[in-house]
Amino acid sequence: MTSTFTADAARAIPGPDWLVERRLAAAERLSDVQWPTTAEEIWRYSRVDALHLDRYRPVAPEALGPPGVESAPGGGPFAAEVGEHAGLVVVRNGRVVHHELDPALAAKGVTVCGLATCTEAEVRDALGTCSDASPDAFTVLHDAFLAGGACIRVPDGVVVDRPVVVLHWADGEGLASFPHTLLVVGENAEVTLVERSASPDFPAGSPGHLVDSVVELLVGDNAHVRYVTVQEHGPRTWQVALQRAHLGRDASLRSSAVALGGHYARLRSESLLAGSGAESDLIAVYFGDHEQMLDFRTLQDHDAPHTHSDLLFKGAVEDEARSVYSGLVHLRPAAVKAEAYQTNRNLVLTEGAGAESIPNLEIEANDVKCSHASTVGPIDDDQLYYLETRGIPPEEAERLIVLGFFDDVFARLPVPALVEPLRRSVIEKIEHRSAG
């Protein structure tokens, strides 16, 4: 497909034999993969035509920094914001450089480690389950250059009462990294996973950094997972990410995404409700400014009776920024008595910004409840007027309204401790405009 992402380059990355073999198998598939274009419906509106893979190269093995929390700048304070946590993994350019876990949980059989240190037997049944069920050119590329990543396993019946934190840091101009997070949660188990992805700014005209990531959440029968991902990439970073969950019988997922950074940041957020009674709640807050494009593709895939899913994505764009929300609710014939809801709301704050919203439904079962709604519009004049008549200056009033707009999503964030810091990040985004 390209001159730099070759089978030889895939082989050169260190790792256990099973991982090298897995990479080479993917590298072989890669030669048959058609590079996507915006002519394809799933890439419509995206910036994939402007993404030139030739400008990137895989991370060289020697390019790793020393291990430690500090190798993910901002990660230290972020981990502190999460509050008391059960475990921590630091991933730099797709490779785990540090991991720790409360020994009491380790004693219960919980593991938090790097993928590359696992044996084949430990991950064989889990790794790739989600990405193989929803492949595209980027998941194949990911598999061909997968160096490692965070692996978290919670055995049957174990409740992890504090969050596990994974910090991703991507640096290195012109590099492509392939972070992977694999979460396997056994029957009747519970865990909260918080991830943050960040990268620095790069000089103007630089290709920046390409992050091609995969997050797999395997939620066993009657297991409960809360998941938060915060994306604060630098303004020249490209991100193409898949986050996909498979839910068993009576399992639940409460997933939330906060997307603030990146030049082009695409997130596919998917839930497969495979077991009867499974529940999925997907929420997101996104805020784009300058030349950013935030691109979300969601899937609520119901393949079992009595399943329930809800989705609420709210975003704002200003300057020349654009956002894309394209979501599908798929109720398969097995999804008898399923309920699925999907809502996307967009605020367009300035002239020149734009939002695309495509909430799709495919319904193949009849005894279901399903609805969706989406809106795109400016700040409501009446609300602005109301606040201004109370003596609140226009900029302040606008700030309040935007924060109020996001409030119902923040209220549903599974880690309440993160609400305040994330609100502050949104405020910073709003204020850059009045400042600049």
Next chain:
Amino acid sequence: MAVSDIDLGKYKLGWHDSTDNYIYTPKKGLNADVVRDISGHKDEPAWMTKFRLNALKRFEAKPMLEWFAKNMPDIDFDDIYYYLKPTEGQVSEWDQLPDEMQATYEKLGIPEAERKFLAGVTAQYDSETVYHRNRDDLEKTGVIFTDMDTAVREYPEIVQQYFATVIPPGDNKFAALNSAAWSGGSFIYVPPGVHCEMPLQAYFRINSNNAGQFERTLIIADEGSSVHYVEGCSAPVYSTDSLHSAVVELIAKPGARIRYTTIQNWSPNVYNLVTKRARAETEATVEWIDGNLGSKLTMKYPAVVMTGPKAHGEVLSVAYAGPGQHQDAGAKMTHAAPETTSIIDSKSISKDGGRTTYRGLVKVEEGAYGCKSHVRCDALILDEESRSDTYPYMEIDEKDARIGHEATVSKVGDDQLFYLMSRGLTEQQATAMIVNGFIEPITKTLPMEYAVELSRLIELNMEGAVG
């Protein structure tokens, strides 16, 4: 509302007349010779022949879009008659038609409707308009209502000014096909300030097997005028497929109002692939009212391009998909000027393995400030075999635009059924009543006769329905 439970589960308009006395039938398939033949038969000016041949090249060059190909894997363009001329010339009295043809139109109820409430009627039979008549008082107002072929001959200036300006031949593969092979359709010109009080109607009947019908309609409502145009259609049931691919262009000049109503009831062997688009200029209003009940596959997305400030576009549609049917319908609204508004209201019902799809686009261009659009799609799925899809696109390039979309998918509510059945209705009557209530927001916009007809068709299709 009277609830009937007449046993008419099957398509009732599926008879066909003899084709032995057709004046002209070329070979199946489409090529430059066939196109020249069609043009020659119509004695057309050279510009139209040239237009057709250019369009043919476009048709041949354009690939089938992926989702078109997916929807109709079996279509065979070479197994279609592209021009079928049933009679020589056009008549203005029903009894001048061949007996069998006249009987067909009587059975369809067209002459009766004409006597009661229409200002003018054209009737197309396969490729040609066989009957046309206007009420005497219509002509006095200066309104021109005729078939498209006559318009090319008699009103060349107006036709050349507007023809293919809203839907150019290269717009899509089927617009190109129509531009190459078109025959029949309506032409209407309403002079400034004239209000057509009674609807104008066209009825399209396919009679032959493997028939292609490619009518072309152009309606121009000049400044401050208004017109309501109604079209109906039906075809015999054959085991082979027929193709109907129309192009309809509407132009509403400043302050004008056009309402375009379609009751589509093709037989279940017709591919119905239609391009319909309107241009609404300053403060003009265009409404598409679209009832899709028949056909094997319908792909039709009536569009309004609002080019002048304060223009308004509306699409109200009802789709019903029964066994083997796929209604892939929707709407397209382009807000290209400030303070334009649009409404899309779509109701669909799928039953016995039928599939309904809403596919739509609301686009707000940069600079089109103060626009509003609201899209609502409701789908009823009546059994486990049926399916419903919703693909609403919203592309908003303007800050000051308020755009909303909402959709629901449900079955007939058990509590609603229980309520009605406890009052002594059968389950079938109750279901028919609920479904009629579901589509009422659309039927109430129709002239009374059509509302009754649409309700009746829905009731017939509900035969045997169980919630």
